[in-house]
Amino acid sequence: MIANLAILLIVIYQKLVSPFFVARCVFYPSCSSYAKTHIKKYGILRSFFPLLKRIFSCHPYSKRLKNSFWDPVE
Secondary structure, three states: OHHHHHHHHHHHHHHHHHHHOOOOOOEEOOHHHHHHHHHHHHOHHHHHHHHHHHHHOOOOOOOOOOOOEEOOOO
16 A cells, blocks of 8 residues: 555655656666566565665766666665
C-alpha cells in the first residue's frame, strides 16, 4: 500500500513537476524511473537508502560522473 502511494507520487512528479525543470538527471535511467523500478522490485523500506544515495549523487558536480552514468536497478 505505501509502495503504491510512493509510486503514484513519483508518477505525479514525473508528469507535473519534472517537465518544468531545466536541469535533467545525470543518470540513466532517471532518478525517478530508478525509484519506481527499485520500489516495485524491493519494496519501500529496502529502497530507502539506495534511493537517498542516488538522489544525493545526482548533480553535475558529482566526482564519478562525466556526461551521464548508467546505473540500472540490480
